[in-house]
Amino acid sequence: MRIDVITLFPDFVRSCAAVGVVGRAQERELLSVTAWNPRDFATDSYRTVDGRTCGGGPGMVMLIAPTREAIVAARKAGSGSKSRTIYLSPQGSRLTQAKVAELAREDHLILLCGRYEGVDERLIAAEVDEEISIGDYVLSGGELGAAVLIDAIGRLQDGALNDAASAEQDSFSDGLLDCPHYARPMVDELGAVPDVLQSGNHAMIRRWRLKQSLGRTWLRRPDLLARRELGSQARTLLEEFRREWLA
């Protein structure tokens, strides 16, 4: 998968994509992340990329011309594979794991990162396929949104995680929050690892983990539970968790 990022801060984006699972995915050529700076496409001697907001008011807006040139160059670099252009913005649809999984199947993504008040609306209308928000708050730039997207998508590339199963067990991957995790020592001054996890009984461990995921989701994110069909085993486990919790 190829990801091109349009950003005034290419070093930031490159450094985010060079570490951890995403860095390893790039080394394994499962993913490439390339940054394009609109400033490199500005034609004036000041390399201008922003302009005053039309109609007055505070702040600057990213200019069409250099930003569009950077998008076109990124699209061309994708050597013909169909690209999908995403603008990171608070006006976008909230990012979910389902959306991450959908985008992770694309061959070529172009991520547009706004700065200042954002990007000229005409450029969004002409070049952007979808606006995505990473949350209902305002950042100083879309780069953190792009970094979040690159990380979430990168870890889903086949071969990126040493154990592919962990992607399936992550929070949200099955619409539930993740279960608690423990490492040695089995007994610590902070407490002991639950006995079931020391039992070696894999069926009981799977049952315990599902029960914990269901219970945590019920306690912390009932909205997720409301959206999820529960099978009979899940309903039984959740009931068991609720009874124990309320006892």
Ligand SMILES: Nc1nonc1C(=O)NC1CCNCC1
């Ligand atoms: N929330 C967000 N999810 O993606 N991008 C977000 C964001 O706040 N972008 C900034 C909005 C103000 N202009 C600079 C960029």
